Amino acid sequence: MPALSPLAPERFPELPAIDGLRLATAQAGVKYRDRTDVMLAVLDPGATVAGVFTRSATRSAAVLDCQAKIGGDSDAGAAILVNSGNSNAFTGRAGEASVARICAAVARACDVPEDRVFTSSTGVIGERLPDDRITAAIDGLVGGLAPGGIDAAARAIMTTDTFPKGAVRSVEIGGETVTIAGIAKGSGMIAPDMATMLVYIFTDASIQRALLQDMLGDLTDRSFNAITVDSDTSTSDTLLMAATNKGSAVHDRHGPFEDALGDLMLDLAHQVVRDGEGATKFIQIDVSGAESDADARKVASAIANSPLVKTAIAGEDPNWGRIVMAVGKSGAAANRDTLRITFGDIEVARDGWVSPDYTEARGAEYMKRDEITIGVDLGLGDGADTMWTCDLTHAYITINADYRS
Amino acid sequence: MPALSPLAPERFPELPAIDGLRLATAQAGVKYRDRTDVMLAVLDPGATVAGVFTRSATRSAAVLDCQAKIGGDSDAGAAILVNSGNSNAFTGRAGEASVARICAAVARACDVPEDRVFTSSTGVIGERLPDDRITAAIDGLVGGLAPGGIDAAARAIMTTDTFPKGAVRSVEIGGETVTIAGIAKGSGMIAPDMATMLVYIFTDASIQRALLQDMLGDLTDRSFNAITVDSDTSTSDTLLMAATNKGSAVHDRHGPFEDALGDLMLDLAHQVVRDGEGATKFIQIDVSGAESDADARKVASAIANSPLVKTAIAGEDPNWGRIVMAVGKSGAAANRDTLRITFGDIEVARDGWVSPDYTEARGAEYMKRDEITIGVDLGLGDGADTMWTCDLTHAYITINADYRS
Numbered sequence A, B: 001m002p003a004l005s006p007l008a009p010e011r012f013p014e015l016p017a018i019d020g021l022r023l024a025t026a027q028a029g030v031k032y033r034d035r036t037d038v039m040l041a042v043l044d045p046g047a048t049v050a051g052v053f054t055r056s057a058t059r060s061a062a063v064l065d066c067q068a069k070i071g072g073d074s075d076a077g078a079a080i081l082v083n084s085g086n087s088n089a090f091t092g093r094a095g096e097a098s099v100a101r102i103c104a105a106v107a108r109a110c111d112v113p114e115d116r117v118f119t120s121s122t123g124v125i126g127e128r129l130p131d132d133r134i135t136a137a138i139d140g141l142v143g144g145l146a147p148g149g150i151d152a153a154a155r156a157i158m159t160t161d162t163f164p165k166g167a168v169r170s171v172e173i174g175g176e177t178v179t180i181a182g183i184a185k186g187s188g189m190i191a192p193d194m195a196t197m198l199v200y201i202f203t204d205a206s207i208q209r210a211l212l213q214d215m216l217g218d219l220t221d222r223s224f225n226a227i228t229v230d231s232d233t234s235t236s237d238t239l240l241m242a243a244t245n246k247g248s249a250v251h252d253r254h255g256p257f258e259d260a261l262g263d264l265m266l267d268l269a270h271q272v273v274r275d276g277e278g279a280t281k282f283i284q285i286d287v288s289g290a291e292s293d294a295d296a297r298k299v300a301s302a303i304a305n306s307p308l309v310k311t312a313i314a315g316e317d318p319n320w321g322r323i324v325m326a327v328g329k330s331g332a333a334a335n336r337d338t339l340r341i342t343f344g345d346i347e348v349a350r351d352g353w354v355s356p357d358y359t360e361a362r363g364a365e366y367m368k369r370d371e372i373t374i375g376v377d378l379g380l381g382d383g384a385d386t387m388w389t390c391d392l393t394h395a396y397i398t399i400n401a402d403y404r405s
Helices: A061-070 A092-110 A131-143 A150-156 A209-221 A256-274 A293-305 A307-314 A321-329 A360-367 A394-401 B061-070 B092-110 B131-144 B150-156 B209-221 B256-274 B293-305 B307-314 B321-329 B360-367 B394-401
Strands: A021-026 A038-043 A048-053 A078-086 A117-124 A165-173 A176-185 A198-203 A238-243 A282-290 A340-343 A346-350 A371-377 A383-390 B021-026 B038-043 B048-053 B078-086 B117-124 B165-173 B176-185 B198-203 B238-243 B282-290 B340-343 B346-350 B371-377 B383-390
Touching: A021 A131, A021 A150, A038 A092, A038 A131, A038 A150, A048 A061, A048 A209, A061 A092, A061 A117, A061 A238, A078 A092, A078 A131, A078 A198, A078 A238, A092 A117, A092 A131, A117 A238, A150 A165, A150 A176, A165 A256, A176 A256, A198 A256, A209 A238, A209 A256, A256 A282, A256 A383, A282 A293, A293 A307, A293 A321, A293 A371, A293 A383, A307 A321, A307 B394, A321 A371, A340 A360, A346 A360, A394 B307, A394 B394, B021 B131, B021 B150, B038 B092, B038 B131, B038 B150, B048 B061, B048 B209, B061 B092, B061 B117, B061 B238, B078 B092, B078 B131, B078 B150, B078 B198, B078 B238, B092 B117, B092 B131, B117 B238, B150 B165, B150 B176, B165 B256, B176 B256, B198 B256, B209 B238, B209 B256, B256 B282, B256 B383, B282 B293, B293 B307, B293 B321, B293 B371, B293 B383, B307 B321, B321 B371, B340 B360, B346 B360
Parallel strands: A078 A117, A198 A238, A282 A371, B078 B117, B198 B238, B282 B371
Antiparallel strands: A021 A038, A038 A078, A048 A238, A165 A176, A176 A198, A282 A383, A340 A346, A340 A371, B021 B038, B038 B078, B048 B238, B165 B176, B176 B198, B282 B383, B340 B346, B340 B371
């Protein structure tokens, strides 16, 4: 069990019950002993479900199954079952059969159609999922279903996470308050063994599936797709969101509900970075002045994924030359003589060279902080983007080189 | 001074003199003390020079200068001057002026046109190049010019390299033997601080510039562009090749000369990987069965650059699930059910799951080797590619996190 991340939030937030949602957790013994490893969420009839999934070409059986089901509109109830300890990825036809057996058992026990049962699995890859242990736990789970308990669900889905991740937001709509509550797991972006990113968000707001799906897609680009720990992409990444449709209705894009949802997703995404394997620094990368937003993302991504930038920050070394290097390799249009680099409020480089006022001592002092903001202005246009990452430390090597052997 | 790489070759090869080439080295004191840090190569009139350079958008002043000159045909002599200790990258207009002063001084001292003087600089980024120390050393260098001495040149261009890199090949053309001799430096692919990749290759064969340039471009894709240590791209990467045109003539592509040149370039490229920062394993990745060669390169690159694959190998962990992950994230067409993975001769996975004969014990035994070959057959087409990399170890973090601070 790794030590608590030094970047962990002080406490888990109070997550209220969501009208139309019941939850339960259980110890199914998939792999771990003496801890919960399965969560079940059951949604009353009338709920809306939308989702965003990994783009990996080797995605897991559970992801493929969710993707096949997610487009359907239905007034029936729905259920989400998640296990930790085994990802059921790259387990061939046997993996598909496991998903089918779990979905059938959940559908029967919860009285929802099979095509409204969504599952996720996270943990070791390539090992047969002991689905019998999960199906054996379902009756107990259904018996324990209750409103609230989202915090327990956040704990049941953890693998190498050092803290449970949750966030909540409230929005006034038409004189009434609706609530959005979410949980996430993940400590690599995204280690396939034990650090798949899973996100579940619930709201009592009323919203149609197509509208919710559109929001999720755009907001994911600016939250979960804007973070990286190690540039690796999981076979199992899943974000599922359910609206129970018990409260006020959301009819349009870009209103206060979407703002609150985006804020909550960013909060959860930042928590994943703060639990990045071996992380000691939380790093924000602000890119502006690019020829396009896509170019700005290329630059931000090149910096956020550069082992040399991330090891320099781990060593509290204000090695801005490595940022110049990352800009150069990104593939985006860049011009040495218009490039400006900042650390927080400190101007480091401009006009193609180090800034006249910059001193190594000021940079070194800044690098001692837990939270680092790197600014890159390309000086070419209006394209902008922000990404978040963590440093690359000895602990990352220890966790990933020594994990199974 | 880091310890000698455990993957270093047993000895530096005997590099013979090349007719029409003279070399010298000197201690200019650019940054290092008590070692050579400048090499000068002077080519007799009639030599052909071709080159391949970094595609970084923030490339160094020396690279930009070489690129402006490399396309010219000339019967005049030529010179190549290389310094270690300072990369003269991201030094603005001052950096350009330094290159101009060095080129002018070399041209005058060697009696060659300025547009036939090529320079490279490798070392720390963003610091003014003390070009006066280099120009002060030129008379001494010219006085010391002699045939042979390529091994001394290989030492003068080292930075964090733990061993000098050289290779030689001979080819029979028209009953005569021509020689190709090359040197390289680099221990990250490519750390901008102190591990830029520089390569200089000399031959006495006679060959026209356009033909040599074509060969170099294609061969670079299969050698220096097929290696990676850490996915980072230098601002200074340079490959320069000079043919002195004293020996037999090469008129066509794809003959024995090109074969020998490709073989030599691959030898040097492998030496760079063997000196990868912190490397303890030399890893070959063979991808076949892709829909195209470009797709195969995407898969090979995703595996070779994956921190999770590289840390697993560092830990001698046969964690083939991470290879599945890397295939999935590569962006290439892939199908779980046709994917086949091998470690050397050991079949690890096929038909979408672990192979029936594979055992973790066999995989773990294989991972103890110094040289690992990972095979991935996508089972979709005829596209193939091979790349080489090294593992990601604690020593890489130590070298790069603790370097300047």
